[in-house]
Amino acid sequence: MKSRDGRFLEEDDIIEAMTDDIALIILPTVLYRSGQILDMKRLTAEAHKRGIVIGFDGCHSIGAIPHSFSEWDVDFAYWCNYKHLNGGPGGVGGLYVNRKHFGTMPGLAGWFGSKKDKQFDMEHTLTPAESAGAYQIGTPHVLSCAPLIGSLDIFIEAGIENIREKSLKINQYLMDLVEFELKDMGFFIGTPREDIRRGGHVSLEHKEAARICKALKENGVIPDFRAPNIIRLAPVALYTSYAEVWEVVQILKKIMSEKQYEKYKNEREVVA
Amino acid sequence: MVSEYTLDHAKQMDENDTLKGFREEFYLKQDSIYMDGNSLGLLSKRAERTLLESLEDWKEHGIDGWTQGNHPWFFMAEKLGAKMSQLVGASAEEVIVTGSTTVNLHQLVATFYKPEGMRTKILADELTFPTDIYALQSQLRTHGYDPKPISSA
Numbered sequence: 001m002k003s004r005d006g007r008f009l010e011e012d013d014i015i016e017a018m019t020d021d022i023a024l025i026i027l028p029t030v031l032y033r034s035g036q037i038l039d040m041k042r043l044t045a046e047a048h049k050r051g052i053v054i055g056f057d058g059c060h061s062i063g064a065i066p067h068s069f070s071e072w073d074v075d076f077a078y079w080c081n082y083k084h085l086n087g088g089p090g091g092v093g094g095l096y097v098n099r100k101h102f103g104t105m106p107g108l109a110g111w112f113g114s115k116k117d118k119q120f121d122m123e124h125t126l127t128p129a130e131s132a133g134a135y136q137i138g139t140p141h142v143l144s145c146a147p148l149i150g151s152l153d154i155f156i157e158a159g160i161e162n163i164r165e166k167s168l169k170i171n172q173y174l175m176d177l178v179e180f181e182l183k184d185m186g187f188f189i190g191t192p193r194e195d196i197r198r199g200g201h202v203s204l205e206h207k208e209a210a211r212i213c214k215a216l217k218e219n220g221v222i223p224d225f226r227a228p229n230i231i232r233l234a235p236v237a238l239y240t241s242y243a244e245v246w247e248v249v250q251i252l253k254k255i256m257s258e259k260q261y262e263k264y265k266n267e268r269e270v271v272a
Numbered sequence: 273m274v275s276e277y278t279l280d281h282a283k284q285m286d287e288n289d290t291l292k293g294f295r296e297e298f299y300l301k302q303d304s305i306y307m308d309g310n311s312l313g314l315l316s317k318r319a320e321r322t323l324l325e326s327l328e329d330w331k332e333h334g335i336d337g338w339t340q341g342n343h344p345w346f347f348m349a350e351k352l353g354a355k356m357s358q359l360v361g362a363s364a365e366e367v368i369v370t371g372s373t374t375v376n377l378h379q380l381v382a383t384f385y386k387p388e389g390m391r392t393k394i395l396a397d398e399l400t401f402p403t404d405i406y407a408l409q410s411q412l413r414t415h416g417y418d419p420k421p422i423s424s425a
Contacts, residue, residue, distance in 0.1 A: 001395060001397045001398065003398055003399050006399075009397055009399060014395075014397070017395055020391065021390050021391055021392060022393050022394070023387050023392055023393060024381065024384060024385045025395045026394060026396050026404060026408060027396065027397060027400070028397070028399075028400055028401070028404075031399050031400075032400075032401050033399065034399075052395075053384050053385075055380055055381075055384065057377070057401065059401070062359060063313075066359070066361065067361045069360050069361050069366070070361055070366065071361060072361075075384060076380045076384060077360065078371075078373060078376035078377050078380055079373060080372060081356075081369070083309070083310055083311060083312065084310065085313060085359075086298075086309075086313030086314060086319060087313070087319070088323075089312060090372075092349075092369050092370060092371065092372070093369070093370065093372045094352075094368065094369050094376070095367070095368055095370060095376045095380065096357075096362050096366050096367050097366060097380075098366065099363065099366055102365075104384070105383070106379065106383050107379060107380075107381070107382025107383035107384075108379045108382045116346075116347075130365075131350075131365035131366070131368070132366050132367055133349065133350055133368050135376075135379050135383065136349060136371075137375070137379065140348060140369075140370065142326060143326060143327070145349065146323040146326035147319035147320070147323045148322075148352055149322035149326075149343055149348075149351075150316065150317075150319040150320070150321050150322035151313075151318060152355045152356060153318055153355075154294060154297065154316060154318055155359060156355065156358070158291055160358070160359050166289065166290075166291050173285070176277075177277060181277070200310055201310040220303050220305060221305045221307060222305065222307055222308045224308045224311045232308075232310060232311070233307045234308060234309045234310035235307065236306075236309035236310075236314075238291060238295070238297075239295045239306075239309070240295075240305075240307070240309070241282075241286045242282040242283070242285040243279060243282045243286055246277075246279055246282040247279075
């Protein structure tokens with residue numbers, strides 16, 4: 001299914017594409033470039049009206065925004081835990097399966113999907129767990145799970161609603177500053193402006209994006225670049241200060257007015 | 273309002289930030305501003321501690337670390353899933369910490385994609401992250417279909 005402008009998806013277009021030859025829908029919760037949030041509640045209801053199963057990729061929303069997967073009746077979701085959840089590089093991911101599907105045999109079975117008290121019976125017939133645990137496959141990557149234990153405590157303590165509130169405010173502040181300080185410098189804010197439609201980062205589009213990112217790094221700011229023309233900036237509720245956001249925009253302004261980016265090639269690094 | 277865009281105003285907002293205390297829990301670099309937490313979040317002291325405790329469990333308990341120690345390994349995925357469930361609005365049994373994004377997508381498609389009669393297609397969007405598309409295309413191939421690139425779908 002196509003985007004009208006290369007940035008955003010229209011829920012109406014997605015619903016129109018839910019034709020009777022569709023068996024399954026997979027969509028992101030938050031788009032990784034623009035940071036747009038899809039209306040998961042509406043899309044799930046529309047999919048179910050048509051008898052279609054729907055699952056979401058939550059990589060860019062977990063830990064940044066609250067979700068109501070059960071209430072929305074989402075069928076399943078999956079995500080990584082090393083972005084907003086700070087679980088560490090290559091850390092173990094997560095998945096959600098709606099309880100109405102418990103008992104559905106895992107497509108990819110393995111012994112860690114067993115009911116816990118049966119696992120060591122060593123039988124050759126799998127007795128799956130009566131929970132999302134049934135969809136585990138192999139032995140857990142224990143040391144890559146371990147940082148999450150401490151990290152999740154921070155999220156529970158801070159409260160996801162409070163995190164979302166600051167995230168919206170500090171991202172709004174970044175966008176306001178960009179509009180105020182960087183006008184007429186060729187930037188375009190490629191993130192939805194309404195709170196309800198934006199996730200936890202701001203996407204700045206610029207034709208010199210790759211080399212502006214290199215200049216930012218040279219100036220002590222760590223952004224990321226997404227080809228062909230996006231600088232993603234994520235003020236994080238738990239550890240980014242408003243003063244830092246202010247400083248980032250001042251640095252950007254200096255890079256642009258002094259044309260510092262011209263020192264570099266407008267190409268991405270191996271890992272962008 | 274122009275007067276709002278001063279460093280002092282930014283500092284004032286930091287002062288009023290109810291989450292400001294958490295910042296000290298993270299390893300931030302002195303001369304650097306990290307704006308990439310949506311790609312790789314930073315290490316917190318608590319995350320470091322539970323990782324070191326888990327290494328300690330291995331050191332102290334060997335095989336018995338599966339059921340003993342600070343964070344018994346046999347129940348870790350379930351316990352983490354239960355904790356995480358409130359972040360996604362689910363009940364404890366509906367969430368598990370396992371795999372990676374791509375592996376979990378493969379698992380869920382292998383479990384819930386059941387083509388029948390005319391209903392054979394998977395709907396995805398052209399802006400999604402490439403790994404999702406690679407996984408979906410390979411799942412379609414294992415069912416004997418020849419998926420078209422998304423741009424021409």
